[in-house]
Amino acid sequence: MLKTVSEQSRRSINITKVDSNTRLPQTKLPKFHGGYDEWMRFHDLFVAMVQSKENISGAEKMDYLLSCLKGNTSSVIKHLSHNNANFDVAWDLLKSLYDKPQFITVAHFDKLFEFPMLKGTGLDEIKCFFRTISENINALRALKKPVESWNTLLVYVLAKKMDEETRVLWVRATKTKEDPSIEDLIEFLKDRINELERLN
Template identity: 30%
Template sequence: MVENLRKTGQANISAGADQARIFNLDKYWKKFESQHEVLLNKFKDELKKHDYATFSSLVEEEYMSQRSTLVDFATRLTGEPKNSSASTQPQQSNSRASLPRIQLPMFSGNYEDWPSFRDLFKSLIDQDASISKVEKLHYLKASLKGEANLLIKTLSITAENYKQAWNTLSGLYENKRALIRSCLTKFTSIPKAKAKSASELQRIFHGMISTSSSLDAIGRPIGQHED
Protein backbone atom coordinates (compact mmCIF):
# COMPACT_ATOMS: atom_id res chain seq x y z
CA MET A 1 0.00 0.00 0.00
CA VAL A 2 2.66 2.52 1.04
CA GLU A 3 4.98 1.71 -1.86
CA ASN A 4 2.18 1.95 -4.43
CA LEU A 5 1.09 5.30 -2.98
CA ARG A 6 4.62 6.66 -3.26
CA LYS A 7 4.88 5.46 -6.86
CA THR A 8 1.99 7.73 -7.85
CA GLY A 9 4.26 10.73 -7.25
CA GLN A 10 4.31 13.35 -4.53
CA ALA A 11 1.89 15.59 -6.42
CA ASN A 12 -0.72 12.81 -6.50
CA ILE A 13 -0.55 11.84 -2.82
CA SER A 14 -3.79 13.39 -1.63
CA ALA A 15 -5.81 12.84 1.53
CA GLY A 16 -8.39 10.94 -0.51
CA ALA A 17 -5.79 8.63 -2.08
CA ASP A 18 -4.28 7.97 1.35
CA GLN A 19 -7.64 7.24 2.98
CA ALA A 20 -8.60 4.89 0.16
CA ARG A 21 -5.49 2.82 0.84
CA ILE A 22 -6.16 2.79 4.58
CA PHE A 23 -9.64 1.48 3.77
CA ASN A 24 -8.28 -1.29 1.55
CA LEU A 25 -5.57 -2.17 4.05
CA ASP A 26 -8.14 -2.53 6.85
CA LYS A 27 -10.36 -4.59 4.55
CA TYR A 28 -7.53 -7.02 3.80
CA TRP A 29 -6.59 -7.22 7.47
CA LYS A 30 -10.17 -8.07 8.49
CA LYS A 31 -10.22 -10.74 5.82
CA PHE A 32 -6.93 -12.14 7.11
CA GLU A 33 -8.17 -12.16 10.72
CA SER A 34 -11.35 -13.95 9.70
CA GLN A 35 -9.43 -16.65 7.87
CA HIS A 36 -6.93 -16.81 10.73
CA GLU A 37 -9.74 -17.70 13.15
CA VAL A 38 -10.99 -20.40 10.79
CA LEU A 39 -7.53 -21.98 10.59
CA LEU A 40 -7.06 -21.88 14.37
CA ASN A 41 -10.44 -23.49 14.99
CA LYS A 42 -10.03 -26.24 12.42
CA PHE A 43 -6.30 -26.99 12.46
CA LYS A 44 -5.07 -25.91 15.90
CA ASP A 45 -2.89 -29.00 16.49
CA GLU A 46 -1.51 -29.11 12.96
CA LEU A 47 -0.52 -25.45 13.08
CA LYS A 48 1.66 -26.06 16.13
CA LYS A 49 3.99 -28.08 13.90
CA HIS A 50 3.90 -25.51 11.11
CA ASP A 51 5.66 -22.16 10.63
CA TYR A 52 2.28 -20.47 10.28
CA ALA A 53 2.58 -18.85 13.73
CA THR A 54 5.70 -16.99 12.61
CA PHE A 55 4.03 -16.04 9.34
CA SER A 56 0.89 -14.66 11.01
CA SER A 57 3.02 -12.56 13.37
CA LEU A 58 4.93 -11.12 10.41
CA VAL A 59 1.67 -10.25 8.69
CA GLU A 60 0.41 -8.46 11.78
CA GLU A 61 3.64 -6.47 12.12
CA GLU A 62 3.55 -5.54 8.45
CA TYR A 63 -0.06 -4.41 8.75
CA MET A 64 0.74 -2.23 11.76
CA SER A 65 3.76 -0.73 10.03
CA GLN A 66 1.87 0.03 6.81
CA ARG A 67 -1.12 1.50 8.59
CA SER A 68 1.07 3.65 10.84
CA THR A 69 2.83 5.14 7.83
CA LEU A 70 -0.45 5.81 6.02
CA VAL A 71 -1.96 7.49 9.08
CA ASP A 72 1.18 9.65 9.35
CA PHE A 73 0.64 10.68 5.73
CA ALA A 74 -2.98 11.57 6.54
CA THR A 75 -1.88 13.64 9.53
CA ARG A 76 0.52 15.69 7.42
CA LEU A 77 -2.00 16.11 4.60
CA THR A 78 -5.01 17.08 6.70
CA GLY A 79 -3.41 18.43 9.86
CA GLU A 80 -5.74 16.23 11.94
CA PRO A 81 -4.56 14.14 14.92
CA LYS A 82 -3.73 10.49 14.33
CA ASN A 83 -6.69 9.22 16.31
CA SER A 84 -9.12 11.24 14.20
CA SER A 85 -11.82 9.12 12.60
CA ALA A 86 -11.29 11.05 9.38
CA SER A 87 -7.80 9.60 9.03
CA THR A 88 -8.98 6.03 9.44
CA GLN A 89 -12.34 5.94 7.68
CA PRO A 90 -12.58 6.56 3.93
CA GLN A 91 -15.42 8.75 2.80
CA GLN A 92 -17.66 7.30 0.11
CA SER A 93 -19.77 9.47 -2.10
CA ASN A 94 -23.51 9.19 -1.48
CA SER A 95 -24.11 8.18 -5.08
CA ARG A 96 -21.59 5.32 -4.94
CA ALA A 97 -22.80 4.09 -1.56
CA SER A 98 -26.40 3.91 -2.80
CA LEU A 99 -25.58 1.79 -5.85
CA PRO A 100 -26.40 -1.95 -5.71
CA ARG A 101 -23.46 -4.34 -5.54
CA ILE A 102 -22.38 -5.61 -8.96
CA GLN A 103 -22.57 -9.39 -9.18
CA LEU A 104 -19.70 -11.21 -10.83
CA PRO A 105 -20.60 -12.81 -14.16
CA MET A 106 -20.80 -16.61 -14.49
CA PHE A 107 -19.34 -18.52 -17.44
CA SER A 108 -20.12 -22.16 -18.19
CA GLY A 109 -18.14 -22.64 -21.40
CA ASN A 110 -20.63 -21.48 -24.04
CA TYR A 111 -18.64 -19.72 -26.74
CA GLU A 112 -21.25 -17.05 -27.38
CA ASP A 113 -21.08 -16.02 -23.69
CA TRP A 114 -17.28 -15.65 -23.60
CA PRO A 115 -16.92 -12.07 -24.97
CA SER A 116 -19.37 -10.56 -22.46
CA PHE A 117 -17.90 -12.59 -19.57
CA ARG A 118 -14.34 -11.66 -20.57
CA ASP A 119 -15.06 -7.94 -20.83
CA LEU A 120 -17.05 -7.73 -17.59
CA PHE A 121 -14.60 -9.83 -15.55
CA LYS A 122 -11.64 -7.80 -16.80
CA SER A 123 -13.41 -4.55 -15.92
CA LEU A 124 -14.51 -5.65 -12.44
CA ILE A 125 -11.56 -7.80 -11.34
CA ASP A 126 -8.59 -8.10 -13.71
CA GLN A 127 -7.96 -4.38 -14.15
CA ASP A 128 -8.45 -3.53 -10.45
CA ALA A 129 -4.95 -2.89 -9.11
CA SER A 130 -6.14 -3.11 -5.50
CA ILE A 131 -6.99 -6.82 -5.89
CA SER A 132 -4.12 -9.27 -5.53
CA LYS A 133 -3.53 -12.02 -8.10
CA VAL A 134 -4.45 -14.64 -5.51
CA GLU A 135 -7.82 -12.95 -5.00
CA LYS A 136 -8.28 -12.57 -8.77
CA LEU A 137 -7.78 -16.30 -9.26
CA HIS A 138 -10.23 -16.99 -6.44
CA TYR A 139 -12.84 -14.74 -8.10
CA LEU A 140 -12.14 -16.34 -11.49
CA LYS A 141 -12.68 -19.86 -10.17
CA ALA A 142 -15.84 -18.74 -8.38
CA SER A 143 -17.17 -17.35 -11.67
CA LEU A 144 -16.79 -20.58 -13.65
CA LYS A 145 -18.97 -23.66 -13.92
CA GLY A 146 -19.37 -26.63 -16.21
CA GLU A 147 -16.69 -27.21 -18.84
CA ALA A 148 -14.97 -23.88 -18.16
CA ASN A 149 -14.53 -24.78 -14.50
CA LEU A 150 -12.95 -28.14 -15.38
CA LEU A 151 -10.20 -26.39 -17.35
CA ILE A 152 -8.61 -24.75 -14.31
CA LYS A 153 -10.14 -26.78 -11.48
CA THR A 154 -6.85 -28.47 -10.58
CA LEU A 155 -4.83 -25.25 -10.38
CA SER A 156 -4.00 -24.24 -6.84
CA ILE A 157 -4.85 -20.67 -5.85
CA THR A 158 -1.51 -18.89 -6.06
CA ALA A 159 -0.43 -15.60 -7.59
CA GLU A 160 1.61 -17.38 -10.27
CA ASN A 161 -1.35 -19.49 -11.40
CA TYR A 162 -3.69 -16.55 -12.12
CA LYS A 163 -2.03 -15.71 -15.44
CA GLN A 164 -1.88 -19.40 -16.39
CA ALA A 165 -5.58 -19.84 -15.63
CA TRP A 166 -6.59 -16.81 -17.69
CA ASN A 167 -4.35 -17.84 -20.60
CA THR A 168 -5.86 -21.33 -20.52
CA LEU A 169 -9.37 -19.94 -20.83
CA SER A 170 -8.40 -17.37 -23.45
CA GLY A 171 -6.50 -19.96 -25.47
CA LEU A 172 -9.64 -22.06 -25.84
CA TYR A 173 -12.42 -19.48 -26.04
CA GLU A 174 -10.66 -16.71 -28.00
CA ASN A 175 -11.30 -18.80 -31.12
CA LYS A 176 -12.92 -16.50 -33.67
CA ARG A 177 -14.13 -19.31 -35.93
CA ALA A 178 -15.70 -21.21 -33.03
CA LEU A 179 -17.30 -18.01 -31.67
CA ILE A 180 -18.85 -17.21 -35.07
CA ARG A 181 -20.11 -20.77 -35.51
CA SER A 182 -21.64 -20.71 -32.02
CA CYS A 183 -23.45 -17.41 -32.67
CA LEU A 184 -24.90 -18.59 -35.98
CA THR A 185 -25.87 -22.01 -34.61
CA LYS A 186 -27.77 -20.32 -31.80
CA PHE A 187 -29.53 -18.11 -34.35
CA THR A 188 -30.54 -20.92 -36.72
CA SER A 189 -31.84 -22.98 -33.80
CA ILE A 190 -34.47 -20.37 -32.87
CA PRO A 191 -37.84 -22.21 -33.03
CA LYS A 192 -40.23 -21.24 -35.79
CA ALA A 193 -43.19 -19.05 -34.95
CA LYS A 194 -46.06 -21.13 -33.56
CA ALA A 195 -48.67 -18.53 -34.38
CA LYS A 196 -49.16 -15.27 -36.26
CA SER A 197 -48.75 -13.06 -33.24
CA ALA A 198 -46.76 -10.02 -32.17
CA SER A 199 -45.17 -11.96 -29.25
CA GLU A 200 -43.83 -14.68 -31.57
CA LEU A 201 -42.49 -12.10 -34.03
CA GLN A 202 -40.87 -10.25 -31.13
CA ARG A 203 -39.23 -13.48 -29.89
CA ILE A 204 -37.63 -14.13 -33.28
CA PHE A 205 -36.65 -10.48 -33.62
CA HIS A 206 -34.90 -10.55 -30.22
CA GLY A 207 -33.03 -13.68 -31.26
CA MET A 208 -31.80 -11.89 -34.37
CA ILE A 209 -30.75 -8.80 -32.39
CA SER A 210 -28.90 -11.00 -29.87
CA THR A 211 -26.97 -12.70 -32.68
CA SER A 212 -26.12 -9.37 -34.29
CA SER A 213 -24.85 -7.97 -30.97
CA SER A 214 -22.78 -11.09 -30.32
CA LEU A 215 -21.09 -10.82 -33.71
CA ASP A 216 -20.40 -7.13 -33.09
CA ALA A 217 -18.74 -8.03 -29.77
CA ILE A 218 -16.23 -10.33 -31.49
CA GLY A 219 -15.44 -7.87 -34.28
CA ARG A 220 -17.55 -9.50 -37.00
CA PRO A 221 -20.48 -7.11 -37.57
CA ILE A 222 -23.04 -8.44 -40.04
CA GLY A 223 -22.73 -5.40 -42.32
CA GLN A 224 -19.00 -5.82 -42.89
CA HIS A 225 -18.38 -9.58 -43.13
CA GLU A 226 -19.74 -12.59 -44.99
CA ASP A 227 -20.41 -14.76 -41.94
Protein backbone atom coordinates in the same frame (compact mmCIF):
# COMPACT_ATOMS: atom_id res chain seq x y z
CA MET B 1 -25.23 26.09 9.55
CA LEU B 2 -21.44 25.82 9.38
CA LYS B 3 -21.54 22.80 11.64
CA THR B 4 -24.10 21.09 9.38
CA VAL B 5 -22.01 21.69 6.29
CA SER B 6 -18.92 20.42 8.08
CA GLU B 7 -20.73 17.24 9.17
CA GLN B 8 -22.02 16.66 5.63
CA SER B 9 -18.51 17.13 4.27
CA ARG B 10 -17.07 14.58 6.69
CA ARG B 11 -19.80 12.09 5.78
CA SER B 12 -19.07 12.68 2.10
CA ILE B 13 -15.35 12.09 2.65
CA ASN B 14 -16.06 8.89 4.58
CA ILE B 15 -18.34 7.60 1.84
CA THR B 16 -15.65 8.38 -0.73
CA LYS B 17 -13.10 6.44 1.28
CA VAL B 18 -15.40 3.44 1.57
CA ASP B 19 -16.14 3.55 -2.15
CA SER B 20 -12.46 3.81 -3.07
CA ASN B 21 -11.66 0.76 -0.93
CA THR B 22 -14.45 -1.36 -2.32
CA ARG B 23 -12.82 -4.12 -4.27
CA LEU B 24 -15.72 -5.07 -6.46
CA PRO B 25 -18.86 -3.25 -7.54
CA GLN B 26 -22.20 -4.48 -6.20
CA THR B 27 -23.10 -5.78 -9.65
CA LYS B 28 -23.12 -9.57 -9.81
CA LEU B 29 -20.15 -11.10 -11.56
CA PRO B 30 -20.84 -12.65 -14.97
CA LYS B 31 -21.24 -16.41 -15.27
CA PHE B 32 -19.65 -18.55 -17.95
CA HIS B 33 -21.05 -21.96 -18.90
CA GLY B 34 -18.55 -22.80 -21.62
CA GLY B 35 -20.44 -21.66 -24.73
CA TYR B 36 -18.44 -19.89 -27.41
CA ASP B 37 -21.37 -17.51 -27.88
CA GLU B 38 -20.97 -16.46 -24.21
CA TRP B 39 -17.23 -15.89 -24.25
CA MET B 40 -16.91 -12.31 -25.51
CA ARG B 41 -19.46 -10.91 -23.05
CA PHE B 42 -17.97 -12.87 -20.15
CA HIS B 43 -14.41 -11.88 -21.11
CA ASP B 44 -15.17 -8.17 -21.38
CA LEU B 45 -17.16 -8.01 -18.13
CA PHE B 46 -14.69 -10.08 -16.12
CA VAL B 47 -11.76 -7.98 -17.35
CA ALA B 48 -13.57 -4.76 -16.44
CA MET B 49 -14.81 -5.95 -13.05
CA VAL B 50 -11.96 -8.16 -11.81
CA GLN B 51 -8.93 -8.83 -14.01
CA SER B 52 -8.02 -5.16 -14.51
CA LYS B 53 -8.32 -4.23 -10.82
CA GLU B 54 -4.86 -3.64 -9.36
CA ASN B 55 -6.11 -3.62 -5.75
CA ILE B 56 -7.21 -7.28 -5.95
CA SER B 57 -4.58 -9.95 -5.46
CA GLY B 58 -4.06 -12.74 -7.95
CA ALA B 59 -5.27 -15.31 -5.40
CA GLU B 60 -8.51 -13.37 -4.90
CA LYS B 61 -8.97 -13.00 -8.65
CA MET B 62 -8.58 -16.76 -8.90
CA ASP B 63 -11.40 -17.23 -6.39
CA TYR B 64 -13.61 -14.80 -8.29
CA LEU B 65 -12.85 -16.55 -11.57
CA LEU B 66 -13.74 -19.97 -10.20
CA SER B 67 -17.00 -18.59 -8.80
CA CYS B 68 -17.92 -17.42 -12.31
CA LEU B 69 -17.28 -20.74 -14.06
CA LYS B 70 -20.26 -23.08 -14.21
CA GLY B 71 -20.63 -26.71 -15.20
CA ASN B 72 -17.46 -28.37 -16.40
CA THR B 73 -15.69 -25.15 -17.35
CA SER B 74 -13.90 -24.94 -14.00
CA SER B 75 -12.30 -28.36 -14.50
CA VAL B 76 -9.55 -26.90 -16.70
CA ILE B 77 -8.19 -24.67 -13.93
CA LYS B 78 -9.41 -26.04 -10.60
CA HIS B 79 -6.24 -28.11 -10.21
CA LEU B 80 -4.20 -24.89 -9.93
CA SER B 81 -3.27 -23.62 -6.48
CA HIS B 82 -4.86 -20.35 -5.40
CA ASN B 83 -1.88 -18.02 -5.45
CA ASN B 84 -1.03 -14.75 -7.15
CA ALA B 85 0.96 -16.26 -10.02
CA ASN B 86 -1.59 -18.91 -10.96
CA PHE B 87 -4.37 -16.46 -11.77
CA ASP B 88 -2.55 -15.37 -14.93
CA VAL B 89 -1.93 -19.03 -15.79
CA ALA B 90 -5.63 -19.83 -15.34
CA TRP B 91 -6.82 -16.78 -17.30
CA ASP B 92 -4.46 -17.49 -20.19
CA LEU B 93 -5.58 -21.12 -20.22
CA LEU B 94 -9.22 -20.12 -20.50
CA LYS B 95 -8.44 -17.68 -23.29
CA SER B 96 -6.53 -20.34 -25.19
CA LEU B 97 -9.59 -22.60 -25.04
CA TYR B 98 -12.39 -20.13 -25.76
CA ASP B 99 -10.95 -17.01 -27.41
CA LYS B 100 -11.31 -18.45 -30.91
CA PRO B 101 -13.01 -16.03 -33.32
CA GLN B 102 -13.89 -18.70 -35.88
CA PHE B 103 -15.66 -20.89 -33.32
CA ILE B 104 -17.32 -17.87 -31.73
CA THR B 105 -18.65 -16.77 -35.12
CA VAL B 106 -20.09 -20.22 -35.85
CA ALA B 107 -21.72 -20.30 -32.40
CA HIS B 108 -23.53 -17.02 -33.09
CA PHE B 109 -24.69 -18.26 -36.49
CA ASP B 110 -26.01 -21.39 -34.81
CA LYS B 111 -28.01 -19.28 -32.39
CA LEU B 112 -29.61 -17.45 -35.31
CA PHE B 113 -30.16 -20.29 -37.75
CA GLU B 114 -31.22 -22.90 -35.19
CA PHE B 115 -33.82 -20.69 -33.52
CA PRO B 116 -37.11 -22.64 -33.60
CA MET B 117 -40.08 -21.61 -35.70
CA LEU B 118 -42.43 -19.24 -33.91
CA LYS B 119 -45.57 -21.17 -33.00
CA GLY B 120 -47.70 -18.15 -32.23
CA THR B 121 -47.90 -14.40 -31.99
CA GLY B 122 -47.40 -14.18 -28.23
CA LEU B 123 -45.41 -11.34 -26.73
CA ASP B 124 -42.90 -13.62 -24.99
CA GLU B 125 -42.12 -15.49 -28.20
CA ILE B 126 -41.61 -12.31 -30.21
CA LYS B 127 -39.39 -10.86 -27.45
CA CYS B 128 -37.23 -13.99 -27.40
CA PHE B 129 -36.92 -13.88 -31.19
CA PHE B 130 -35.98 -10.19 -31.07
CA ARG B 131 -33.38 -10.68 -28.32
CA THR B 132 -31.78 -13.62 -30.10
CA ILE B 133 -31.42 -11.69 -33.36
CA SER B 134 -30.22 -8.46 -31.72
CA GLU B 135 -27.69 -10.07 -29.39
CA ASN B 136 -26.13 -12.33 -31.99
CA ILE B 137 -26.05 -9.73 -34.77
CA ASN B 138 -24.35 -7.29 -32.39
CA ALA B 139 -21.86 -9.99 -31.41
CA LEU B 140 -21.03 -10.65 -35.06
CA ARG B 141 -20.50 -6.93 -35.60
CA ALA B 142 -18.19 -6.84 -32.59
CA LEU B 143 -16.19 -9.57 -34.32
CA LYS B 144 -15.87 -7.21 -37.32
CA LYS B 145 -17.96 -9.49 -39.51
CA PRO B 146 -19.56 -7.95 -42.63
CA VAL B 147 -23.13 -8.35 -41.39
CA GLU B 148 -24.58 -5.80 -43.79
CA SER B 149 -23.30 -7.78 -46.77
CA TRP B 150 -25.31 -10.78 -45.55
CA ASN B 151 -28.62 -8.89 -45.38
CA THR B 152 -30.45 -10.90 -48.03
CA LEU B 153 -29.53 -14.29 -46.57
CA LEU B 154 -30.09 -13.33 -42.93
CA VAL B 155 -33.46 -11.72 -43.58
CA TYR B 156 -34.63 -14.64 -45.72
CA VAL B 157 -33.70 -17.28 -43.14
CA LEU B 158 -35.01 -15.38 -40.12
CA ALA B 159 -38.26 -14.22 -41.72
CA LYS B 160 -39.06 -17.86 -42.55
CA LYS B 161 -39.06 -18.55 -38.81
CA MET B 162 -42.00 -16.23 -38.21
CA ASP B 163 -45.52 -17.48 -37.67
CA GLU B 164 -47.95 -16.72 -40.50
CA GLU B 165 -49.52 -13.63 -38.93
CA THR B 166 -46.18 -12.02 -38.10
CA ARG B 167 -44.82 -12.80 -41.57
CA VAL B 168 -47.84 -11.13 -43.20
CA LEU B 169 -47.24 -8.02 -41.08
CA TRP B 170 -43.54 -8.11 -42.03
CA VAL B 171 -44.37 -8.28 -45.74
CA ARG B 172 -46.73 -5.33 -45.40
CA ALA B 173 -44.17 -3.32 -43.45
CA THR B 174 -41.50 -3.83 -46.12
CA LYS B 175 -43.60 -3.70 -49.30
CA THR B 176 -41.86 -0.51 -50.45
CA LYS B 177 -38.36 -1.91 -49.78
CA GLU B 178 -36.68 -3.82 -52.55
CA ASP B 179 -34.14 -5.49 -50.26
CA PRO B 180 -35.01 -5.22 -46.53
CA SER B 181 -32.01 -5.23 -44.20
CA ILE B 182 -31.41 -7.00 -40.93
CA GLU B 183 -31.86 -3.62 -39.23
CA ASP B 184 -35.30 -3.34 -40.86
CA LEU B 185 -36.18 -6.72 -39.38
CA ILE B 186 -34.94 -5.74 -35.92
CA GLU B 187 -36.91 -2.47 -36.03
CA PHE B 188 -40.01 -4.32 -37.21
CA LEU B 189 -39.81 -6.74 -34.28
CA LYS B 190 -39.22 -3.86 -31.86
CA ASP B 191 -42.35 -2.11 -33.16
CA ARG B 192 -44.31 -5.36 -32.98
CA ILE B 193 -43.31 -5.84 -29.34
CA ASN B 194 -44.44 -2.28 -28.53
CA GLU B 195 -47.81 -2.97 -30.19
CA LEU B 196 -48.32 -6.21 -28.29
CA GLU B 197 -47.36 -4.57 -24.99
CA ARG B 198 -49.92 -1.83 -25.57
CA LEU B 199 -52.57 -4.44 -26.35
CA ASN B 200 -51.79 -6.33 -23.18
